[in-house]
Amino acid sequence: MAILTEQTELILYFLVGIYIIPQIIVGFFLLYKFKKTRMINLIPLVVFFFLNALEVFLIALNAPFIVYHLIVFLSNISLIIFTKFTFYQDKKSAFKYILGLAVLIKIIDFILRSIVPFPIAVANGLSKSEIPLYYLNLILTSSMILVSYSWFAYSALTYYKTIKDEPIAPWIKKRYLILGTSAFFISLNSIFYLFLPYTPDLLNNPQYIVVAILISSMNVIFSLGNLMGWMMPNKLKIFFNRNFEPATYEDLPEKELMEKLKSQLSEKIQNGNN
């Protein structure tokens, strides 16, 4: 059993490694892109990736729970802000409600965790009165995942559906699909979290092992999806675009271009009259 526990621990550490390394790489890549393009909406996304990776280090360093939860909260909020400023500028959206809900969830979560320090309580064995609070805590954690990641997944996948048949470069369409799908997978963690058991010796609990591996796998899919989606290799872009004719521009001097447009417009009027 001890060997199994060690192996399980190793698998989980491996999955955590695959989860954070791509996010750090994507974070630096997007930071570089921000410097190049000055697109302000990339800042919350950069923050999101760096904080996501930082969360894992904070667990490893046994950081105070307030610091850890503040970082988790800020990373979720960053993703919500990125979604708003990438998809919904000047557009009706659920942004205010989602942001308000996220803040409310975190406030209740903070209060709850101040009453019951769950990691310690679970390790010592929960009392009967703490069990409902434990599940409330899981529901809050799940809701936070659902609120932030699924809004991004919904926005990307809905937009992908809108442009699926439009004359837009296929590699860009695939980017929406990859990013949206990977966010959808990590949203599934909101269900898996609800099945986390509360027995003290977690690594010897098969239910915990299954749930932990499922959660880590979704995290890994999200991480690798983002690596692929944001840092798509050129060869893959070319492959996706193999049947696509890129748009051409009429790069004439200003006067000639305006003349050309005038003549095309008058031709159109003449054809309309005829």
Next chain:
Amino acid sequence: MEIISYLSDFLSSQLNISPPAVRGLLKLSIKDELGPFKSLDKISYNDLKTTIQDALKKRLEKLEVSNINNIIESLLKELQEHQSLITMGKI
């Protein structure tokens, strides 16, 4: 830049003129609005919005296009709908 070609295709269908010429017109309007040194890579949603509202509108008036206000309005609506292409197409 994907958003420019998408908006140009839309405008070209409204004006019934060739897409490459409309793409040229949009690029020219961007130059009018933001100056010659702003690269297309650095154009934001708000840059495109003001370009459509000001410089492109003036160009269309010069070309004596009819129904300009409706065209501008629908183009702004298209920009709103497809704004994420600015980010997704640039990275």
